[in-house]
Amino acid sequence: MKLRVAILVALVTALAGAVLLLGWHGRTPYPGMWSVVSFTLAAFLLEKSGNDLRFETKGSTSFVVHLAGGILYGPFWGSLFAGLSTVLSEVEQQKNGAKVLFNVAQRVVAVGGGLFLIALLGATFPLFDFHSAVTLNGSDIQRNVLLFFLFAIFYFAFNTVAVSLVVAISGGRRFREVWTLTFRGVLGYDIGASFLALFLAWLYVRFEDGVGIGAVGFAIALAPILLIRHIYGLYWKLQSSGRELLDLMVKAIEARDPYTSGHSVRVASLAKAIAQEAKMSAEEVELVYTAAILHDVGKIHEEFAPLLRKDSKLTPEETALLQTHSVKSADLVGIISGFRGVVQDAVRSHHERWDGGGYPDGLAAEEIPLGARIIMISDTTDAMTTDRPYRKKLPIEAVVSELQKYRGTQFDPRLVDIAVSSMAVRRGMSELQSSQPVTEPKVIEGGSKKVSSRQQVPSWRNRASWPKIRVF
Amino acid sequence: MHATVWALIAGFIARAAVKVITASDGAVWS
Numbered sequence: 285m286k287l288r289v290a291i292l293v294a295l296v297t298a299l300a301g302a303v304l305l306l307g308w309h310g311r312t313p314y315p316g317m318w319s320v321v322s323f324t325l326a327a328f329l330l331e332k333s334g335n336d337l338r339f340e341t342k343g344s345t346s347f348v349v350h351l352a353g354g355i356l357y358g359p360f361w362g363s364l365f366a367g368l369s370t371v372l373s374e375v376e377q378q379k380n381g382a383k384v385l386f387n388v389a390q391r392v393v394a395v396g397g398g399l400f401l402i403a404l405l406g407a408t409f410p411l412f413d414f415h416s417a418v419t420l421n422g423s424d425i426q427r428n429v430l431l432f433f434l435f436a437i438f439y440f441a442f443n444t445v446a447v448s449l450v451v452a453i454s455g456g457r458r459f460r461e462v463w464t465l466t467f468r469g470v471l472g473y474d475i476g477a478s479f480l481a482l483f484l485a486w487l488y489v490r491f492e493d494g495v496g497i498g499a500v501g502f503a504i505a506l507a508p509i510l511l512i513r514h515i516y517g518l519y520w521k522l523q524s525s526g527r528e529l530l531d532l533m534v535k536a537i538e539a540r541d542p543y544t545s546g547h548s549v550r551v552a553s554l555a556k557a558i559a560q561e562a563k564m565s566a567e568e569v570e571l572v573y574t575a576a577i578l579h580d581v582g583k584i585h586e587e588f589a590p591l592l593r594k595d596s597k598l599t600p601e602e603t604a605l606l607q608t609h610s611v612k613s614a615d616l617v618g619i620i621s622g623f624r625g626v627v628q629d630a631v632r633s634h635h636e637r638w639d640g641g642g643y644p645d646g647l648a649a650e651e652i653p654l655g656a657r658i659i660m661i662s663d664t665t666d667a668m669t670t671d672r673p674y675r676k677k678l679p680i681e682a683v684v685s686e687l688q689k690y691r692g693t694q695f696d697p698r699l700v701d702i703a704v705s706s707m708a709v710r711r712g713m714s715e716l717q718s719s720q721p722v723t724e725p726k727v728i729e730g731g732s733k734k735v736s737s738r739q740q741v742p743s744w745r746n747r748a749s750w751p752k753i754r755v756f
Numbered sequence: 757m758h759a760t761v762w763a764l765i766a767g768f769i770a771r772a773a774v775k776v777i778t779a780s781d782g783a784v785w786s
Contacts, residue, residue: 336786343781350782370784379786387784394782440782447783470779476772477780509777516778 285382289454293386296446300367300389303396307360312409315357320365322488322499323353326506327369332376333513335520338466340451345509346373347443347474349502351436351481352488354395358409363396390446398438402431412482414489429482436478440471464566480509526620533616534577537584541592547666552576554662555655557712561702562658572655574623575630579659582612607643610635630655634663639693649696657696661687661703664694669713680713 327349334344346369354362370391374384399409411428448463455462487501534548555576559569583592591598591606598606614632617623633647633656640648642660668678668686678686684704691700703709 331784334781334784337781337783340786341783342786343783345777345780345782347780347782374784377786383785391782391784443782447785450785467781467783470781473776473779474781477776480777512774512777 286454289382289450292450292453293382293389296393297385297389299397300363300392303359303363303393303400304367306400307358307363307396310358310403311360312358315361318498319357319361320368322502323349323365324368324372326499326502327353327365328372329510330506330513331369331373333510333517335513335517336524339455339457339462341447341462341466345477345480345513346370347439348477348480348484348509350391350395351432351439351478352485354399354435355409355411355432355481356485356489359396359399359403362399363392366391366395386446386450390443393446394439394442397442398435401438402435405431405434407431407435410485410489412485414486415493432482433475433478436475436481439478440467440474444471458560461560461566461569465570468566480505530578530620533581533584537581540589541580541583547670548577548580550666550670551579551659551662553715554665554709554712555658557706557709558658558662558699558703559655561706561709562654562699564654568626571626572630572658575617575627575634575655576659576662578617578623578627579613579631579634579663580609581616582609582614584616585609585612607635611644626653626655629653630659632656634659636660637694638696641693652696657699661695661699665703665713680710683713684710 327346330346330349331344334342334346337343349369350362350366353365356362357365367388370388371384374387379387399407402411403409407428411432412425444463444467448459448466451457452459452462484502484505487505488498489501491501492498538546538548552573556569556573559572564572582588588606588609591602594602610632614628617631618628630653632644633642633652636642636645636647636652636656637660638649638652638657640646642652665683665687668683669680671677687695687700687704691697
């Protein structure tokens with residue numbers, strides 16, 4: 285485990301210990317075994333119906349029960365219920381010690397810390413008197429609703445920041461990227477859904493008063509939530525199958541053209557780095573990444589197979605045919621409705637040149653979609669930074685001078701400036717260099733005879749203009 | 757008429773509730 289991850293886990297755990305200790309001194313009376321079991325089990329059940337989010341995160345609606353327990357029983361019992369339910373679900377999933385500790389602790393601090401915050405502003409627990417009929421004319425109600433929302437905001441702020449931080453550090457990603465892509469878009473829904481916690485707490489108390497068992501109220505409220513989340517889980521699985529299908533497509537094309545083994549993923553990583561340096565938003569960076577991953581899928585068409593395997597110079601007709609791959613790629617990408625528009629356009633135009641001499645449409649300068657201009661640079665860079673049988677990979681400085689040489693003719697000059705002056709992009713280029721694409725002769729099926737990929741030297745190896753890199 | 761309006765309002769609230777329940781997440785490190 286990385287030292288920085290260990291420090292973060294220790295820090296959050298220490299905070300959780302402090303919250304429980306502080307809470308113990310000012311705790312409300314013991315709410316009874318029924319409440320402990322009801323709140324812990326209800327949160328555990330909701331946690332079980334959670335879904336995988338992006339990166340190494342998982343989300344669930346267990347927060348509804350955590351918030352409800354908090355406003356009814358105060359910092360100590362509230363954070364204890366949240367902690368206990370998290371222990372159950374973490375142990376059930378057999379996670380490693382650090383993850384269990386971190387998740388339990390961040391939940392304790394999210395609940396306990398939020399409750400301490402509103403206690404400082406004058407909140408007492410239970411926050412609402414649900415035993416009597418709720419009247420809406422008292423100023424207390426309005427103040428307490430405000431305090432409740434403050435508690436919910438603290439809960440989500442701490443929870444999402446802590447989880448993003450640990451995932452970013454352990455996975456070597458940027459905190460902002462993880463937080464923005466995973467949580468920013470849904471924060472409004474989180475706050476909206478926290479209303480359910482008020483409803484849940486009210487139901488629990490009313491059923492406790494009425495039939496003696498608050499858990500009946502839980503069952504009434506949680507059944508529809510569990511059902512809706514279950515259906516959503518199925519939908520989510522469908523979406524991830526879609527993404528896995530894309531992986532399959534990329535792997536399939538790369539199996540057909542061994543030179544490009546790993547090419548799409550490398551181009552996509554570099555394109556992402558350039559897009560980030562160009563200060564595109566996280567959502568736009570994601571679209572560029574997707575387009576870069578898919579930029580060559582059209583090469584899977586049967587008509588390209590002999591051209592990709594050919595070891596002699598391509599005829600002008602063959603070159604023209606190979607150049608249709610960007611349109612073919614875009615057509616395939618357009619099958620996925622979510623990729624029509626930005627992603628599809630970037631794929632179609634990834635061989636357009638800044639001076640208008642590219643294909644398929646001869647677009648120039650700003651007419652070329654930004655994503656396509658970025659892919660053009662990363663695609664060419666990857667071709668230069670990987671070993672080919674006919675030449676060794678170029679050193680970074682040679683790559684940079686090539687990019688600068690064709691700045692304003694082949695490439696967007698502004699993007700070249702951003703790419704060559706950025707440490708992050710240069711680091712990305714070095715990573716491309718250290719990655720090993722096709723180095724061992726790989727035997728592939730080539731019609732009736734077996735051919736080694738080393739024999740398949742592309743036609744442009746002897747071009748006079750080398751090392752200007754031709755990428756098809 | 758009243759019934760239609762109430763049905764529309766109920767439908768709208770149900771839709772919003774479903775959206776909120778499906779989109780909201782408390783997170784853990786998985």
